[in-house]
Amino acid sequence: MFAPSRTRFGAQAFLAASLAAWALSAGAADATFPDAAASDPARLGWMTGSPPSPDRTLRFEDGSYFRFPAMRWSVSNFRQLMPTVNVSRGLGAPSALPSALRKDIGTLRFTPLGATTPMTWDASLAATYTDGILVLHRGRVVYERYFGVLKNDGQHGAMSVTKSVVGTLGAMLVAEGTLDAGKPVAHYVPELAQSAFGNATVRQVLDMTTGLKFSEDYADPKAEVWAHAQAGNPLPKPKDYTGPRSYYEFLQTVQPEGRHGEGFGYKTVNSDVLGWVIARATGRTVAQLLSERIWRHLGAEQDAYFTVDSIGTPFAGGGLNTGLRDLARFGEMLRNDGRVRGVQVVPRAAVEDIRRGGDKAAFVKGGYPLLQGWSYRNMWWVTHNDHGAYMARGVHGQRIYIDPKADMVIVRYASHPVAGNAANDPVTLPAFEALGRHLLRTAR
Amino acid sequence: MFAPSRTRFGAQAFLAASLAAWALSAGAADATFPDAAASDPARLGWMTGSPPSPDRTLRFEDGSYFRFPAMRWSVSNFRQLMPTVNVSRGLGAPSALPSALRKDIGTLRFTPLGATTPMTWDASLAATYTDGILVLHRGRVVYERYFGVLKNDGQHGAMSVTKSVVGTLGAMLVAEGTLDAGKPVAHYVPELAQSAFGNATVRQVLDMTTGLKFSEDYADPKAEVWAHAQAGNPLPKPKDYTGPRSYYEFLQTVQPEGRHGEGFGYKTVNSDVLGWVIARATGRTVAQLLSERIWRHLGAEQDAYFTVDSIGTPFAGGGLNTGLRDLARFGEMLRNDGRVRGVQVVPRAAVEDIRRGGDKAAFVKGGYPLLQGWSYRNMWWVTHNDHGAYMARGVHGQRIYIDPKADMVIVRYASHPVAGNAANDPVTLPAFEALGRHLLRTAR
Incomplete structure (x- = not known):
């Protein structure tokens, strides 16, 4: 497979x-x-x-x-x-x-x-x-x-x-008021303003109803999931590599597709974005x-x-x-x-x-x-x-x-x-x- | 420095x-x-x-x-x-x-x-x-x-x-009779027979009185310590690398210098050899x-x-x-x-x-x-x-x-x-x- x-x-x-x-x-x-x-x-x-x-x-x-x-x-x-x-x-x-x-x-x-x-x-x-x-x-x-x-x-x-463990942290911060679920992601992570996540709300990220151009089709070598994995790989990158070198760098490249809030789309990058939002909101x-x-x-x-x-x-x-x-x-x-x-x-x-x-x-x-x-x-x-x-x-x-x-x-x-x-x-x-x-x- | x-x-x-x-x-x-x-x-x-x-x-x-x-x-x-x-x-x-x-x-x-x-x-x-x-x-x-x-x-x-923690394990195994300190290293690790360690006793390894050609002079780019470190580095090796690819492979290349049992020579490879001897003697x-x-x-x-x-x-x-x-x-x-x-x-x-x-x-x-x-x-x-x-x-x-x-x-x-x-x-x-x-x- x-x-x-x-x-x-x-x-x-x-x-x-x-x-x-x-x-x-x-x-x-x-x-x-x-x-x-x-x-x-x-x-x-x-x-x-x-x-x-x-x-x-x-x-x-x-x-x-x-x-x-x-x-x-x-x-x-x-x-x-x-x-x-x-x-x-x-x-x-x-x-x-x-x-x-x-x-x-x-x-x-x-x-x-x-x-x-x-x-x-x-x-x-x-x-x-x-x-x-x-x-x-x-x-x-x-x-x-x-x-x-x-x-x-x-x-x-x-x-x-x-994801569910990180989502629990997210729900905890929302319940405590540390995170405002109605705020756009860019409010917490300005670097994501130009990405698909910029105008998605924290709630949409938590519930994965963001509209993202992010394919997890492993049969397609151009699927974004490969670039995500390459960015997060801790091994040294090949000399000719020009792509993102960390999860955070990758997340900034994700483009929109469809509209936020309309449908559930299970995409790992939402959890990574939540992790970044949490890090910025708490300093941890x-x-x-x-x-x-x-x-x-x-x-x-x-x-x-x-x-x-x-x-x-x-x-x-x-x-x-x-x-x-x-x-x-x-x-x-x-x-x-x-x-x-x-x-x-x-x-x-x-x-x-x-x-x-x-x-x-x-x-x-x-x-x-x-x-x-x-x-x-x-x-x-x-x-x-x-x-x-x-x-x-x-x-x-x-x-x-x-x-x-x-x-x-x-x-x-x-x-x-x-x-x-x-x-x-x-x-x-x-x-x-x-x-x-x-x-x-x-x-x- | x-x-x-x-x-x-x-x-x-x-x-x-x-x-x-x-x-x-x-x-x-x-x-x-x-x-x-x-x-x-x-x-x-x-x-x-x-x-x-x-x-x-x-x-x-x-x-x-x-x-x-x-x-x-x-x-x-x-x-x-x-x-x-x-x-x-x-x-x-x-x-x-x-x-x-x-x-x-x-x-x-x-x-x-x-x-x-x-x-x-x-x-x-x-x-x-x-x-x-x-x-x-x-x-x-x-x-x-x-x-x-x-x-x-x-x-x-x-x-x-x-080293002292591993040496404590070694002393424990000697005290219990699991390791015979008078036996040569090759008795426990046959792969080391042709190396400097082959005819050193476990005791000489434990006390670092082995005679080894192993320089830890960092100013010398040909010092053996660099090859040891390269072998043990978990990162992928360069394509043209032909040297040892693990600690165990490296230890087999160590050559004798001087005689065992005569002088204390603080060399890290003794501890690595002890680790190998322990692994063979205990299966752990x-x-x-x-x-x-x-x-x-x-x-x-x-x-x-x-x-x-x-x-x-x-x-x-x-x-x-x-x-x-x-x-x-x-x-x-x-x-x-x-x-x-x-x-x-x-x-x-x-x-x-x-x-x-x-x-x-x-x-x-x-x-x-x-x-x-x-x-x-x-x-x-x-x-x-x-x-x-x-x-x-x-x-x-x-x-x-x-x-x-x-x-x-x-x-x-x-x-x-x-x-x-x-x-x-x-x-x-x-x-x-x-x-x-x-x-x-x-x-x-």
Whole structure:
């Protein structure tokens, strides 16, 4: 499907590009890939040995690291491949994540979309190439498993789940009045005045209803997504390179197409612009702000981190990496209306604004046949199902799924061979809904 | 003094090279550098702003990051510049580091070597371009200060203090019988059979009494240290590059000079070889082993990390980065004969072997006029003074100083403009000794 080796800058270009690819690659689900067991990165032994054997050595520069199945190792080891910036948890003791494991979850049955025979929850994990999954019910860990090279003390790429985390910071700043969602982007970032973003409002950026000439069609070598990835690649540029050399330089080149506010268009650059707006409004990068405002208050067990471009800009569109259990703490904070251990970390109004969702009519224009009736708000995907569930979604299967009615949070890190979530949604969506219904039904 | 921009591979070459430079650059102490206040990296605003202004932007590829005074920012931010591998602290609660701050330390006076007028302890911090310093007395924090961009939750390059940490792992494995110190290196790493290391014993590597043709003379563009740095640089190699592409490939090229076991010769490659021997003997990289055997048992507040080469090899000669408070925990463990919270983490025999020191006659041949009567053992510097103090030393002023008689541990991270510790030893050595005497004298 993808051919990272063909790209001019190698695999980082591919990585950055693939983060936004989810809607585009559903067709590739027909391709044949080795299954989860056959592609298990621990079994294949990537980067194991001193030195690893040549056929198990992955290098950032040549793109080998992001080809399937090697990618299954890399998503748990981005920092070994590229520069990153820390998101400190602070120095205190982690918060408790009490365990109350349930044996009835693994055998839970659901029917994948388009299928006629049911699948068990346990079987869904291999079907979605899960690296780690954790379910909280009423704040207690009822299910937690790790596969391949991800462990409970590891950190995994959140891919576009990053957008929802940055969107949460944005919603927080709006709720507090630090950001005026009605103001144009150029008010906060004058350098963007001549770009497509200049006259878009912060709200339109938060909800991705900007009108942008920004193609994420990876089959087209002239698609803007390649230039975006090249700009953000931290490796030295070729001598004859004349393009933008950072995310910020690239964002200034994005041209308008269509009108702002009319339709949902899922484009990674909106998140990068939000990151820039946040940086200007607060004097903090998204990495610093995430640490200061959220990660230090979560009781996180581990620091998180962002990948960065060559001038240290955290990749707000897809560069976050976290421990799975800390991602669960983040989801649980939202389920609790923004509170952690009785302290209001994220304003309740911000959480309510996410949960309430966005413009359904605008969402229809985004073209997601599997996501009927959904909306997008503050960089979160809102299902509007009867449990009021909302989710963060990243390529290759990353998820935060919050089911308020069932008091449930699911977090999943995965390395599905197909970037687009449309390839795993037929399993993921009914599985998560079924578990929510099951936990609600069996709650005491 | 150094001219990083002249090197073929830019600043990483310079960095790696400078890690072993400490003995060579004392002459440069005569050069004029801005003082600690004028070179304060927070005040200068490196990498601050979105984006940072061009004259405050530091890039890994062009070497700007390791020129003084920019280097003062970089030593606290290596992971933003290059790939790294995590050293997990585990997921538990940190151990207590009880505070009992003393006001009498800052005004303590001592006389720098070669000086006639005394200096206060507080004044010594600026004189040594200290970024952070912490003193433990009987396990309690009696002094703790941070400067510039280092905070208590930050991580700083340990430079060659890394060697002592890796040497501690080596001494541990010897004490446990996992490593036979009398065996030749080729027994553990057959690939090194034809190199100078092949017939050196593990003990000779641990004590750096190997006879190696390995110049760390930075004034000589043909010095082997440049090839070492080029091999370990994680950036893509130039097209016409034909040399070694990893630390391991480089180590195989090191040729003999003189005889093993006769004299102390401080050469970074010994530590890299030790790292390789450890990896082969345990099946763990030094990063993994440090986490599994020590960091998880320290009650560390933060993960640590190593910089890596292009195939993920942790730089055992100088790539460790830690929080200052965790480095203090490491030193305190050694002061307590290897125990943490009552658990024997490092075998007592290993700590005793470090403390006992090495061959003083061999040390004399290393040529350190300021370090009369010292020795080198398991990659630690042993003073043999009347307090039995021993230390880890890294370029630009990094230190762990353990004074058993005074029940004192000092850890310091610094960014002195001169790499060689001979430039700061005239202040550092009498300051640390004076504080040991003071704490012993005033102990109740």
